[in-house]
Amino acid sequence: ADYVYGPGRTHLFVPGPVNIPDPVIRAMNRQNEDYRSPAVPVLTKILLEDVKKIFKTTTGTPFIIPTTGTGAWESALTNTLSPGDRIVSFLIGQFSLLWIDQQQRLGFNVDVVESDWGRGADLDVLEAKLRQDTAHTIKAIAIVHNETATGVTNDLATVRKLLDTYRHPALILVDGVSSICALDFRMDEWGVDVALTGSQKALSMPTGLGIVCASPKALEASKTAKSVRVFFDWNDYLKSYKIGSYWPYTPSIQLLYGLRAALDLLFLEGLDNVFKRHKRLGTATRLAVEAWGLKNCTQKEEWFSDTVTAVVVPPYIDSGEIVKHAWKRYNLSLGLGLNKVAGKVFRIGHLGNLNELQLLGCLSGVEMVLKDVGYPVKLGSGVAAAAAYLSNSTPLIPSRI
Numbered sequence: 407a408d409y410v411y412g413p414g415r416t417h418l419f420v421p422g423p424v425n426i427p428d429p430v431i432r433a434m435n436r437q438n439e440d441y442r443s444p445a446v447p448v449l450t451k452i453l454l455e456d457v458k459k460i461f462k463t464t465t466g467t468p469f470i471i472p473t474t475g476t477g478a479w480e481s482a483l484t485n486t487l488s489p490g491d492r493i494v495s496f497l498i499g500q501f502s503l504l505w506i507d508q509q510q511r512l513g514f515n516v517d518v519v520e521s522d523w524g525r526g527a528d529l530d531v532l533e534a535k536l537r538q539d540t541a542h543t544i545k546a547i548a549i550v551h552n553e554t555a556t557g558v559t560n561d562l563a564t565v566r567k568l569l570d571t572y573r574h575p576a577l578i579l580v581d582g583v584s585s586i587c588a589l590d591f592r593m594d595e596w597g598v599d600v601a602l603t604g605s606q607k608a609l610s611m612p613t614g615l616g617i618v619c620a621s622p623k624a625l626e627a628s629k630t631a632k633s634v635r636v637f638f639d640w641n642d643y644l645k646s647y648k649i650g651s652y653w654p655y656t657p658s659i660q661l662l663y664g665l666r667a668a669l670d671l672l673f674l675e676g677l678d679n680v681f682k683r684h685k686r687l688g689t690a691t692r693l694a695v696e697a698w699g700l701k702n703c704t705q706k707e708e709w710f711s712d713t714v715t716a717v718v719v720p721p722y723i724d725s726g727e728i729v730k731h732a733w734k735r736y737n738l739s740l741g742l743g744l745n746k747v748a749g750k751v752f753r754i755g756h757l758g759n760l761n762e763l764q765l766l767g768c769l770s771g772v773e774m775v776l777k778d779v780g781y782p783v784k785l786g787s788g789v790a791a792a793a794a795y796l797s798n799s800t801p802l803i804p805s806r807i
């Protein structure tokens with residue numbers, strides 16, 4: 407077996423895959439079913455209605471696809487664009503880099519706007535491009551809402567505002583993989599045309615569902631988009647929606663029941679409370695990092711992410727050692743630094759079904775590891791800063807009031 411046993415619960419603090427809450431695990435522990443029975447379409451129909459709430463859309467059309475975030479990217483691109491179409495895409499970290507790589511491999515003309523890793527998308531450059539593009543050669547803006555590699559959250563409301571200012575018809579395609587269900591996301595208000603997420607992030611499910619939501623404008627674009635798509639073709643889904651079977655191919659029954667349970671938990675807590683909890687956990691983490699005398703990879707407060715914090719280590723420490731040691735000694739899983747920031751940062755994921763005391767456990771583990779690898783940290787300093795803040799700001803649990 408490749409699962410290496412450690413006593414107690416693993417403190418899983420990578421920014422996805424995240425902890426799966428027990429009710430979701432139990433909901434998925436069930437037999438296969440005939441998906442052509444009357445029961446599965448009923449379940450699916452309600453799920454499709456309910457997932458719209460996590461995007462904050464009433465006009466969008468959702469697709470629940472057996473795939474990962476990467477497949478959801480492909481679904482968004484191939485259904486709305488044709489090869490050669492110009493996409494303005496922001497490179498700010500490993501996940502935006504991978505999406506850009508996919509865009510290039512699919513044959514789009516990618517106009518890459520690069521920023522230092524740790525900074526957000528450069529919207530001044532976007533503005534200049536929109537101003538110049540009176541011929542409307544830009545067909546889409548592709549942007550990662552929350553760059554998981556650096557802990558940077560981009561400002562989507564401003565992207566919308568810029569498009570409106572220049573009356574530019576480009577589609578906005580948004581990767582919400584490490585934001586949706588954790589950070590406030592407003593598809594309709596921000597005029598997002600395609601938004602997407604993956605089940606193993608803030609939904610706190612196993613990997614395996616890509617959830618994509620298309621605006622009416624995106625659906626319209628899909629009628630003329632010439633990119634080759636088969637497995638991801640929205641039209642196959644739309645046909646099955648129309649006839650009420652809901653599935654163009656076999657769904658994962660277990661994941662559908664898991665999704666039902668995951669949505670129920672989010673709605674029980676209340677999405678706005680979920681966002682506030684993430685803000686609290688993000689703030690507490692940042693206070694701990696400051697108390698340790700370490701720097702956040704994110705260069706400005708306006709980009710601070712409430713789902714993941716990338717912590718910069720001093721040059722004499724390899725952040726990879728921190729991650730390895732945390733797992734070997736304390737059963738704590740932290741995120742590695744990726745690509746350009748490999749060895750330089752480690753990441754604390756604070757998203758999904760997670761509470762204050764779990765986070766404090768993680769922070770105390772990080773302190774011990776920092777001490778173990780030779781960083782002069784005062785044990786308890788980060789935990790004290792986080793706990794002081796959390797004890798003042800944590801409300802009663804909504805379902806227990």
Ligand code: PLP
Nearest residue numbers: 474475476501554581583584604
């Ligand atoms: N986008 C973001 C922001 C991510 O963080 C990830 C994975 O971590 C992906 C896309 C890719 O998702 P997946 O690994 O599910 O294909």
